[in-house]
Amino acid sequence: MLSLERLSKTYADGTRALSDLSLKVRESEIVALIGGSGCGKTTLLRLIAGLDRATSGAVRLDGETLTEPHPAVGIVFQEPRLLPWLTVADNVGFGLSDLPSSERRARVTHALEMVGLAEHAGRWPRELSGGQQQRVAIARAFVTAPKVLLLDEPFSALDAFTRASLHEHLLALWEESRPTVLIVTHDVHEGVALADRAVVMQPKPGRIYDELPLHLARPRDKTSPAFEAAARRVLTALDRSLHEPRQAAQERDREPAGLWW
Ligand SMILES: Nc1ncnc2c1ncn2[C@@H]1O[C@H](COP(=O)(O)OP(=O)(O)OP(=O)(O)O)[C@@H](O)[C@H]1O
Ligand SMILES: [Mg+2]
DSSP states (O other): OEEEEEEEEEOTTSOEEEEEEEEEEOTTOEEEEEEOTTSSHHHHHHHHHTSSOOSEEEEEETTEEOOSOOTTEEEEOSSOOOOTTSOHHHHHGGGGTTSOHHHHHHHHHHHHHHTTOGGGTTSOGGGSOHHHHHHHHHHHHHTTOOSEEEEESTTTTSOHHHHHHHHHHHHHHHHHHOOEEEEEOSOHHHHHHHOSEEEEEETTTTEEEEEEEOOOOSSOOTTSHHHHHHHHHHHHHHHHHHHSOHHHHHHHHTSOGGGTO
16 A cells, blocks of 8 residues: 655745645555646655655555655656667666576566567667657566556657557556556546546645546446546546635535536
């Protein structure tokens, strides 16, 4: 269980990027973080990854407090951030230097197969397309079998076709080791395609506005009425988050759920 407990982050210039944010994420759950620009999504992932310190509150993984980068937590950024002086295979195997080379090779080969890039193992990052580079970044994140995987708008720079195929690769890898996943996205359909729960955030200060469980069977049929209805619910929540204070959502939560979804 990943537990975020009353997290607040105020930057040195006084910006309240997060205020009193609490969230529990079950083992193997996929959560989509959605919200307007500046509501603290990246800040939140950086705190969980141990790349920055919270002003107050705690991040706990199975009871252990995380304050610095932890091997059980992997992160994928919006851009691939590959090391240009290493081949594709060496980029993927970068975090496995403690393993015997035969096992490292086997794991890297498998991860590259899972993202459809086995034949590109010996290439340089510059010889790959943007979508291929992001596949390498995803393979690199999964190869260490993290318990928690954080993805910060990993597909936002890619076209819709590439993005859909990366969703498939991501879910195939997730099926193997079933990490807990937090994915930041601006794309409501992407969130609904991937996640078990959508968490909608609000800015100034960054906080959770609403949470919507997505009870949809996998593999998900993006053309089904249930998918469209779920996407509409998330869009409505996102739209409200931009226009209405948080209290209104909380008051609505006290109504019987059937009244509005
Ligand atoms: N290092 C920093 N110093 C000061 N303020 C910062 C810093 N990093 C982020 N902020 C501010 O904190 C707030 C939250 O930023 P953050 O990057 O977490 O938002 P976000 O939800 O990821 O936005 P986006 O969707 O645009 O990526 C913003 O107001 C931003 O300007
Ligand atoms: Mg961001």
